[in-house]
Amino acid sequence: MELRHLRYFITVAEELHFGKAATRLNMSQPPLSQQIRQLEEELGFPLLYRNKQHVKLTEAGKVFLEEARIAIAQVEQACLVAQKANQGLLGRLSIGFVGSSTYSVAPLLHRFLLHSPKINITLHQMKTANQLHALHEGSIHLGIVRTHIHSPNIVSEVICSEKFVAIFPEGHPMAQREALRMIDLENERFILTTRGSTYHDTVIHLCYQAGFSPNIALELPEILTIMAFVSQGMGVSIVPASFRHQQNKGIVYRELADVTSTLETYFVWRSEEKSKVLQEFIKLSKDNTILD
Incomplete structure (x- = not known):
């Protein structure tokens, strides 16, 4: 039994006329009659009563019609779902991210979810080394x-x-x-992330470029925690510009006129990764925008 047999039968059952059904199916009547007979032979019972004046459904034919419609609808739904999955519009995506990328990543995720609302995204805040381990294990995409x-x-x-x-x-x-310059911060107490993080090393480098070594008062694991301590008057810091979206009470943001360096956000993934969802996410995210 093939799907075409079901489609032919549904059309005949709806028209109750082989000639009209053949016209709808864009075929001649004899092959259509032959296909319906083949279906009945395979089932082992008649689906239709036929004579020269009338075509009627048997009781078994009425039941089969409803089930055939369900079967065709399920196949069509399966095709639609598979097509969306192939286009990267359906499925799941597991993402690891470092805390300093929170506000630069959020707009990318928002745009992707508007484009592909059926995607299930799982986020994991992880250090860079842990992300690489998770990628090699296949636990994140x-x-x-x-x-x-x-x-x-x-x-x-x-x-x-x-x-x-x-x-x-x-x-x-x-x-x-x-208007501020980096050298204006020479005598300030800095609050930074813990040593060894890319963000920590970047800020230290900016200070060295300006001609001073920062006075580090506190080292904390996350930028959001740093911002909370700054708001309490415990020091100053330098953060990615995207964190201005975090409207912390008690925080004032100021641009640094002589700092031309930027902080990059990188996507990393396994070269053999075949996820269509990942490919679609990367494609939509590649705008190389400098965030203010």
């Missing part, structure tokens, strides 16, 4: 990091870059100034 990865079988591409801004507690003398 994509990693989002702040440094280029040189590793066999791993693809590493810049997706976006963003500027840096200085943050101060409200009432801080620097918060009253509009």
Whole structure:
């Protein structure tokens, strides 16, 4: 039994006329009659009563019609779902990300979910080394990091870059100034992420470029935690510009006129990864926008 047999039978059952059914199916009547007989022979019972004046469904034919419609609808649904999966519009995506990329990644995810609302995305905040391990194990499809990865079988591409801004507690003398340079922060107490992170090393490098070594008062695991401590007057910091979207009470953001360096966000994934969902996500994310 083939799907065409079901489609032919449904058309005949709806028309109750072989000639009209043949016209709808864009075929001649004799082959249609032959296909229906083959279907009945395979089933072992008649689906239709026929004479020269009338075509009627048997009781078995009425039941078979309803089930045939369900079967065709299920096949059509399966084809539609498979097509969407092949286009990367259906499925799941597991993503690892470093905390400093939170606000640069959020717009990408938002745009992708608007485009592909049926995708299930799972996010895991992880250090870069843990993301690489998870990629090799296959427990995540994509990693989002702040440094280029040189590793066999791993693809590493810049997706976006963003500027840096200085943050101060409200009432801080620097918060009253509009134009700042890095050297203006020479005597401030810095709050940074823990040593060894790409973000920590980047801020240290910016200070060295400006001609001073920062006075590090505190080291904390996450930028959001740093911002909370800055808001309490415990120091200042430098954060990716995208964190201005985090409207922390007690925080003032100021641009640094002499800092031209940007902080890049990289997508990393296994070169042999075949996920259509991942391919679609990467394609939509590649706008290379500099975030202000």
